[in-house]
Amino acid sequence: MRSRRKESKTVPCPEDDQGVMEVGEEELISKYRHITSIKILFIVVCILITVAISGVSMTIGSYDIGFWESYGIVIDHLLNGSDGSMKDFVIFDIRLPRICTGIVAGAGLALCGVVMQSTMKNPLADPYTTGISSGASFGATLAMVAGLTIIGGNYSIVINAFIFALIPMFLIMTISSVRRASSTMIILCGIAVMYIFNAMTTVLMLLANPDDLAAVYSWQVGSLESTSWESLTVMLVFVLSGSVILNSLAHKINVLSAGDESARSLGVNADHLRLLCLLIVSLVAASIVSFTGIIGFVGLVCPHMCRMIMGSDNRYLMPASMATGAALLVACDLIGRTIIAPTILNVGVITAFIGGPLFLYLLIKKKKEVW
Template sequence: MSDEAVEKAVDDWMDDNRPNKDKDLSEYHRYTYSKFIFIMVCLAITVLVAGYAVSIGEYTISFTDTYVRIWEHITGNVTHDIDDAVIWNMRLPRVIGGILAGAALAVCGVSMQSMLKNPLADTYTTGISSGASLGATLAICAGVTVIGGDYSVVINAFLFSLVPMMMILSVSKMKNASVTTIIMAGIAVMYLFNACNTVLKLWATDEALANVYSWSVGSLTGLSWADVTVMSAFVIPGIIIIQMISGQLNKLMMGDDYAKTLGVNVEAFRLVCLLITSMVAASVVCFTGLIGFIGLVCPHVARMFIGSDNRLLLIASAAFGSALLLTADVIGRVIISPNTLQVGVVTAFIGAPVFLYLIVKNKKTGW
């Protein structure tokens, strides 16, 4: 569009006497409200599903009573000791952990897709998940741990999930390293770690294999308040920081050259984004195991309603990620009750068709 065309469009918009002014304003407000409606709907679903998730189990608590018991605990007026113990000590950590995990993985997906300008980027394509899997497999199958104790698997998974990040950061510092180079480095690391995992499993006992499988499919089972506290210490500050730099992410999405003209130190900024995103994703994966497709699906669904402005997209993706992960967890708990289908399996059933759709779509069009 020429400069004259742009100036004419601006003049037409500023003209108070133009015939379609009220209609244009109405459409703009409707478009703006739809974004906030999407976010509010996601938050409402999260609250409702959380209440239902707390109510189901061997010890039944009614849907409405869950909110009453939670309010009583918060206000210090506990009237049902058993209900309070079941909700706060056994079920609520799982729900809060699911909310944090869903929001974190979705935000990490938005961040990676924006800074790498690739619609298929998430914790899997950058090797973070495969690194965590290798750390957990080493601890379970070979007994190789950094520290002993109850958190040996968690610590191993966390530390090894940072190894791909360090390798990608090293590659990104190379002269003239492109975004494609960074993505391919992540994929190469993923295949290498997956091969190491396979070798370890060949030598593992049946019990160790069962434990590795249970961890690798992803689950919210067994989360405690201690786990949620540690997760929160990384997830909440990480999401806040990513939200604060969302304007810079918008500039980076327009291309490295364009971002540089706006004063962005592209290389340094991308390193910081990779570091923060990797730390947030690693803090989730080491506790929940490998929960796939949340970081891939949620940003794209949210983008359909919100658009590509990261300032709102990050918030919307976090809200949708929490709602989706909690819903998937509830589906896994009730669909084959009294047995449980791990949440990672449910999200894979949801995410795989979307992933295939994205591949087919991007074969013909850019992102």
């Protein structure tokens, strides 16, 4: 006789399921915290790199100042005020304003780039896609060549560039108010306005004398050379205010990645949010471009670099892009000052030389879609 063995059936116990669920939740929480710590570490590393590059940049120039000595001068000046020495004058009146302008401008342009790309859902969007740079270029060219300025004085060119940089934004917002303000429509309107202002700028340059033409060309390339604490203060106010507002809207901007209809179902008005971000980005970018001229690729490359490392969560992507942009622009300015010294290359030239190949490398290397 053959004995039959009864097959035992295991019935899942609710207590066991609860235990498994708790273990799974703990693993997910642990993994989330680990990823978050890596993102925060990346931001901290970028900030430390910016500080280190700034220290090196303070040592570059005709007046010899050591690396650690430059930091000592900065700390002593902040704690005790100026001691009236030549080294203090060189650091605080010549070199440090340029470095700080590079930090603020790089952070602001990168912030504008990541917000534009996230709200428009377009990897090629940057602060200049909306025609901001072309408007500022026309305003500056109008002041340099034709002498037509909104106000007189030392800041006539800056005011012209700032006002004309905002004109494309107002044109786009006016057109968008008539029709639905989709991301594609905003970008196409910006490109159309950009070509119009570029055409008018070209006409003015054809009529300019050689001296004015050289000044216009130098401004269009972009430079940190003619910066001061006064101009830095203006930029800092716009960049700091814009970064606070945009970072507070990061969770809403994340919702836009799911599509406009999904955003509306979650209580987010995609059209109004997109126009608000466009307004803030235009003000921040215009404040930077008015003083530094046109500096390209920072707002395009830095968000892509950070997105491939950190993902698309704007709560971490925005500060990471700002830290990366600051480090990149200060490094590019340092390279421009040293590569063929004593001749100084404008920082816009260096960003184009570095940003173009770097952008191609990132596109070729990336293994998966991040959009």
